[in-house]
Structure formats: C-alpha cells, structure tokens
Amino acid sequence: MNTGSFKIKGGDYQRAGMASSNLKKLLKKINVEPAIIRRAMIAAYEAEMNVVIHARNGNMRFFLDSDRIDMEVTDEGPGIPDIDLAMKEGYSTAPPEAKDLGFGAGMGLPNIKRNSDRFAIESKVGEGTTLNISIRLKPSDALETGLNSIAIVAGKCTGCFRCLHVCPTLALRVKSGGPEIIKHLCIDCAACVSACESGAISMAPAGEMPDPAEVSGLIAPPSLLAGLGLGVGPEMALKALGEMGFAKVFAMEAWEEALRNSVIEHARERNRAPTISPVCPAVVNLIEVRFPSLIENIAPFISPVEAARREFPEGRAAIVVSCPSQLTALGGGSSASLHAIAPETLREAILRFAAGDGNKVWEPIHESPLQSGAHDAQRAASSLDVLEISGMRHVMRILDKAENGLLGDVKVIELYACEGGCFGSPLLREVSALSRHRWQKSRNALGGAHLPEAKAVRRGVPFAARAGVRLDPDISRAIAKLSEMQKFLVRLPGKDCGVCGAPTCGALAEDIVMDRATISQCAYLSRD
Amino acid sequence: MLYQMVIIGQEFTDVVEIAMKLESLIERIEAKALAPGKPGVEIGRFYASARISDLLNMASGDTLLVSDVKNPQLLRVSELLEVPAICLLNDIQPDAAMLAAAVENGTALIVSPLGLEEACKRLKQCLGEEIR
Numbered sequence: 001m002n003t004g005s006f007k008i009k010g011g012d013y014q015r016a017g018m019a020s021s022n023l024k025k026l027l028k029k030i031n032v033e034p035a036i037i038r039r040a041m042i043a044a045y046e047a048e049m050n051v052v053i054h055a056r057n058g059n060m061r062f063f064l065d066s067d068r069i070d071m072e073v074t075d076e077g078p079g080i081p082d083i084d085l086a087m088k089e090g091y092s093t094a095p096p097e098a099k100d101l102g103f104g105a106g107m108g109l110p111n112i113k114r115n116s117d118r119f120a121i122e123s124k125v126g127e128g129t130t131l132n133i134s135i136r137l138k139p140s141d142a143l144e145t146g147l148n149s150i151a152i153v154a155g156k157c158t159g160c161f162r163c164l165h166v167c168p169t170l171a172l173r174v175k176s177g178g179p180e181i182i183k184h185l186c187i188d189c190a191a192c193v194s195a196c197e198s199g200a201i202s203m204a205p206a207g208e209m210p211d212p213a214e215v216s217g218l219i220a221p222p223s224l225l226a227g228l229g230l231g232v233g234p235e236m237a238l239k240a241l242g243e244m245g246f247a248k249v250f251a252m253e254a255w256e257e258a259l260r261n262s263v264i265e266h267a268r269e270r271n272r273a274p275t276i277s278p279v280c281p282a283v284v285n286l287i288e289v290r291f292p293s294l295i296e297n298i299a300p301f302i303s304p305v306e307a308a309r310r311e312f313p314e315g316r317a318a319i320v321v322s323c324p325s326q327l328t329a330l331g332g333g334s335s336a337s338l339h340a341i342a343p344e345t346l347r348e349a350i351l352r353f354a355a356g357d358g359n360k361v362w363e364p365i366h367e368s369p370l371q372s373g374a375h376d377a378q379r380a381a382s383s384l385d386v387l388e389i390s391g392m393r394h395v396m397r398i399l400d401k402a403e404n405g406l407l408g409d410v411k412v413i414e415l416y417a418c419e420g421g422c423f424g425s426p427l428l429r430e431v432s433a434l435s436r437h438r439w440q441k442s443r444n445a446l447g448g449a450h451l452p453e454a455k456a457v458r459r460g461v462p463f464a465a466r467a468g469v470r471l472d473p474d475i476s477r478a479i480a481k482l483s484e485m486q487k488f489l490v491r492l493p494g495k496d497c498g499v500c501g502a503p504t505c506g507a508l509a510e511d512i513v514m515d516r517a518t519i520s521q522c523a524y525l526s527r528d
Numbered sequence: 529m530l531y532q533m534v535i536i537g538q539e540f541t542d543v544v545e546i547a548m549k550l551e552s553l554i555e556r557i558e559a560k561a562l563a564p565g566k567p568g569v570e571i572g573r574f575y576a577s578a579r580i581s582d583l584l585n586m587a588s589g590d591t592l593l594v595s596d597v598k599n600p601q602l603l604r605v606s607e608l609l610e611v612p613a614i615c616l617l618n619d620i621q622p623d624a625a626m627l628a629a630a631v632e633n634g635t636a637l638i639v640s641p642l643g644l645e646e647a648c649k650r651l652k653q654c655l656g657e658e659i660r
Contacts, residue, residue: 013599013600013601014600014625016601016604017601017604017605017607017608020604020608021604021607021608024608034589034610038588038609041608041609042584042585042609045584045604045605045608046581046584049580049601100597101580101597101599101601102577102578102579102580102583102595102597102599102601103579103580103581103601105579105580105581105582107579107581107582107585108581111581111584111585
C-alpha cells in the first residue's frame with residue numbers, strides 16, 4: 001500500500017498539473033500499463049484543473065493498492081449547487097480567464113467519469129467539493145463492462161446445473177470446464193452462490209481481519225452478530241469484539257434506517273410512485289440490467305454500506321459485508337481507507353477468540369461498544385409507508401408490476417435480493433428468521449441508548465442502464481444480430497433444458513450470435 | 529500499425545497506415561521548430577483544438593497536438609500523455625516557461641504561421657485522405 005498527498009493552489013495555471021505529474025511518476029515506477037496510466041492521468045488532471053479553476057485551495061490524496069488506485073480530490077471552493085447539471089457535457093461555470101486558456105469546455109467531470117472505474121462526487125455550496133475516483137490497475141479488470149464479486153472454482157463444479165436456472169439475468173453458463181459468468185450481465189445477487197452446494201461458486205476474496213489498532217471502527221451487519229449460533233449471542237459477540245480491541249462497533253442497521261427515512265422523505269416530494277430504495281446494491285444492479293424503465297424510480301442515494309464507509313473519511317474502517325454486491329459496492333477488498341471483510345472472516349475471529357478464552361465467564365455487558373441504530377417507534381411509523389420484499393423471485397414479480405404501473409398505491413418499496421433480507425445472505429450460516437429473531441431480542445439491551453449519527457448520502461452520479469446488455473454498440477449491427485438470433489430460436493426446441501450449458505434456448509441463440517456457443521451444443525438437435 | 533486522423537469536432541472515418549517524420553510535417557506546414565523534441569519522432573495522427581479537454585482526450589504517444597491558444601498547460605498535457613510534438617498556429621510565440629518545459633519534457637514545440645483551417649488541410653494531405 002502506498003499513499004500520498006499533493007496540495008493544489010487555486011488560480012495557479014503555471015504550476016497546475018504538478019500533482020498529476022507526480023502521480024504519473026509513481027505509476028510508471030511500479031510498471032502500470034500505459035493505457036491505465038493514460039486513464040489515470042486524464043482523470044487526475046481534469047480533477048486537478050477543477051480545483052485550480054474553481055477553488056481557493058485543494059488537495060489530491062491517492063491510495064495505491066496492488067489492484068487499483070483511489071484518488072480523493074478535495075477543495076475549498078464555492079461548491080456545486082446542481083451536480084446533475086455539472087455532470088452534463090458542455091455545462092461550465094468557469095471564469096472568462098480560464099476559458100481564454102482553453103479550459104471551461106464543460107468536459108472535465110464527464111472526462112473524469114469516463115476514465116474511472118468508479119467515480120463519486122459530493123459537494124456543499126459554500127464549503128467545497130470532493131471527488132472520489134478509482135481506477136483498476138489490471139487491464140483485464142478495466143475492460144470489463146460489469147464489475148462483480150462472484151468467484152468460480154471450476155474444479156469443484158459437479159455439473160449439477162442448479163446455478164443455471166436461478167440466475168435472474170441469465171448470466172451463467174455451465175461448460176465442460178465449469179460455470180462461467182457473463183460479467184456484464186451478472187448483478188452480484190448471489191443466487192448462484194446460494195444454489196451451489198459444491199462450493200464452486202462463492203464470493204470473491206475480501207480483505208483479511210484487520211488489526212483493531214489500525215481501524216477507527218468496525219461496522220458489522222446485525223445478521224452476523226446475531227448469527228453465530230446459540231452459544232455466542234450478540235452480547236457475547238460484541239463483548240469479544242470489544243476485548244479484541246475494537247473500541248467502536250457499529251451496526252449496519254443504523255445506515256439502513258437513515259436511508260429508509262431519507263427515501264421516505266424523498267418519496268413525499270415526488271409524484272412518481274413507487275419510489276424504490278437503493279438499500280440492496282444487487283437489486284439496483286438488477287434494475288439497471290433488466291428494468292431500465294424503473295431507473296427513475298430509484299431514490300438518488302448511495303447504499304447503506306457505501307454511506308457507512310463515508311463516515312470514516314480520515315481513518316480506516318473495517319466493514320463486514322453481507323454479500324458480493326456489497327463487496328463490489330465498496331470496490332472490492334482492502335484499500336487505503338477501508339477493510340472490507342467477509343462475514344466468515346469475522347465469524348471465525350470471534351469464535352476463535354471466544355474458544356481461546358474457555359475458562360472465562362462471559363458477564364453481561366454494561367458498556368457495549370455497539371453504536372447501534374434502530375428506533376423501534378420510528379421504524380414502526382415508517383414501515384407503514386414501506387413495502388418490504390425479499391427474495392429474487394418476489395423481487396422480479398414486484399418489479400414487473402411496478403413496470404406495468406400496478407404499484408401506484410405503494411409509496412416506497414424496499415427490495416432485497418436475498419430471502420429474508422440481509423439476514424438471508426448465503427454467506428451466513430444461521431437460519432435467517434432465527435438470527436433476525438435473536439437480533440430483535442438483543443438490540444435494545446445492546447445499544448438502544450446510543451442514537452446513531454448515521455446519515456443517508458445522496459448520489460453524485462445518477463443511476464444508468466448498463467450499456468453491456470446490448471447485442472452490439474452499433475444499432476444496425478445489433479438489429480442484424482437480433483434477426484439472426486430469431487432464426488436460431490426457431491430451430492431450437494424451446495425446452496429450456498439447460499443441457500447445452502445455457503439457461504434457456506433464447507440464451508443459447510444469443511450465445512451463438514455473440515460467438516459464445518455453437519448450435520451443435522443443443523442436445524435435441526444433435527440427437528436428430 | 530493503425531493510425532486515425534482527427535480534427536476539431538470531426539472524426540475522420542478513414543483509418544490509414546501512414547506515419548510521417550516530424551521533420552517532413554514541419555516543412556509542409558511551414559513551421560519552425562523552437563524545441564526539437566526527441567530525434568526521429570514519427571507522427572501517426574494529429575488533433576487540433578482550442579480546448580484542453582479535447583486535446584487531453586485525443587492525445588497519445590504518436591499524436592501531433594495543434595492549437596491556436598497560447599497556454600503553458602499544453603506542455604503539461606504533453607508531459608502527462610507523452611505527446612511527441614505540439615504545434616502552435618498563427619505564429620503564436622511561446623514564452624520562456626513553455627519553451628523550457630518543452631525542452632525538459634523532450635516535446636517538440638513548433639510554430640506555424642498558418643491558421644487552423646489551412647494547417648489542418650495540409651496535415652490531412654500528409655497523413656491520409658479525408659473520408660466524410
């Protein structure tokens with residue numbers, strides 16, 4: 001890990017670009033691919049010039065990891081009143097002296113976004129603006145149109161085909177070498193992880209258990225704290241974490257509640273019903289892939305797990321993710337300001353700690369490290385406005401209804417990809433209803449006295465349909481491929497048996513025109 | 529190797545396999561080299577614009593950047609994106625800081641008396657035919 005910081009002086013057009021130049025030297029020193037350096041330089045330079053043109057002072061911090069570079073560019077400037085407008089190509093508020101020099105074409109922010117793998121912008125009028133930019137350092141990662149955190153261990157695949165039929169976006173294929181994921185279709189919902197009994201499909205590796213002294217807080221999902229079994233309830237789990245050295249433990253629920261309240265507020269201000277909460281990143285991905293007409297219904301906030309990360313701008317936070325979609329939302333495993341860890345990692349650490357202290361009598365805790373969240377009364381009131389749906393099958397049905405205009409009487413829908421919400425993640429071992437029950441019983445005793453400081457965070461960049469779903473970026477070639485696909489579809493039997501390795505005959509027809517398969521893979525046609 | 533030729537706001541759909549020595553291009557556009565750049569540089573394409581963001585997007589290791597704006601940041605763009613040469617039009621004379629930066633970067637800095645339209649026309653003739 002390498003970190004650094006460069007100061008940027010507003011209005012200094014002579015020295016402008018020095019921060020980007022220094023960063024380039026570092027990237028070259030570690031042999032980063034020229035194409036990746038190019039992207040990083042365009043993004044860094046545009047961000048730097050934004051500070052020079054608009055602000056009094058600024059700072060560029062970078063965090064260089066083995067697989068990506070994160071840049072954070074902050075400024076003391078006027079702030080941006082309307083971020084959506086500022087993101088539009090051609091929109092500029094640059095002063096005349098900047099325009100005379102060829103700046104202020106309104107391409108800066110769009111250029112940064114185009115050259116980043118992740119880009120977020122936050123701004124407060126009168127205070128300043130913060131840009132967060134991530135660029136993956138491996139070319140193959142950067143070229144992926146979709147990012148996800150599903151890992152395949154092909155050798156473990158038994159060829160049972162269970163995964164094939166559960167994928168809501170038809171992103172899986174089973175070939176002779178094992179399962180394969182069409183990355184731009186994968187929404188990280190983990191339905192395949194849940195269906196796979198052989199362990200061939202799992203979540204991609206997250207970070208290792210951090211040294212408690214190095215982090216300023218640990219954020220854990222209640223589902224894990226209450227899902228360690230009868231022997232280790234939430235109280236004992238928190239006690240163990242406190243004794244392991246985690247001074248502050250936060251329940252993710254606090255950010256979920258903050259989001260819920262903000263989404264309800266947002267829904268009151270708009271006419272388009274229903275408003276969809278972005279609580280589950282996998283559901284947001286699903287809408288971007290399968291239900292683009294509903295994108296405008298999604299409330300413009302980042303997910304709770306991303307908002308939780310923002311609470312620790314200076315120090316490293318450890319966040320236990322519930323599922324692959326949360327891991328992807330955080331940008332993968334560890335980075336300079338974050339330890340994203342898998343639930344199993346924390347589970348093992350707690351159980352090992354508890355087992356290592358077998359003679360200890362676990363007293364009830366009086367000063368819990370938990371800084372929790374939920375206000376029961378508030379939750380009860382808000383729940384009248386919110387329709388909660390969990391499980392991908394139900395989520396798909398409700399989104400179908402929303403798309404057909406049949407949910408006009410529902411203000412807010414909160415959709416979770418996993419059956420039972422985050423308590424039902426396939427990465428957790430306990431029965432979801434049981435861990436939820438245990439959490440609800442323990443919550444008030446544990447941390448009810450502490451009001452959360454969590455808040456929902458508005459998105460800088462609007463949600464957008466995924467470009468990767470098209471047959472071809474060129475519309476005329478896409479139409480030609482569609483017509484070719486239909487010809488193959490007529491020849492295929494329509495049994496959707498999956499023996500060819502594609503989930504449906506339609507998916508096989510698409511694979512054939514996209515050169516991912518041949519028609520000889522159809523078992524029915526081969527038999528004839 | 530494939531080269532693509534681009535001028536302000538118009539992307540030529542023609543992709544040609546032509547590269548020219550910078551020295552030959554300098555002659556064609558009646559330019560003077562104020563900073564020589566690296567010896568034997570070959571130019572595969574050119575991009576002309578007054579806007580830094582456009583130049584930034586189109587710059588690469590074989591691009592001649594052409595501009596009619598005097599801005600020291602042109603040299604910063606060339607440094608960051610390893611642009612081999614910059615051409616200033618309308619006889620715009622760079623200041624000492626720009627010249628020093630060009631020498632330090634190893635970027636060729638040339639000045640042509642031609643205007644944007646004529647310079648682009650001649651560069652286009654050198655680097656490939658326009659197909660609209």
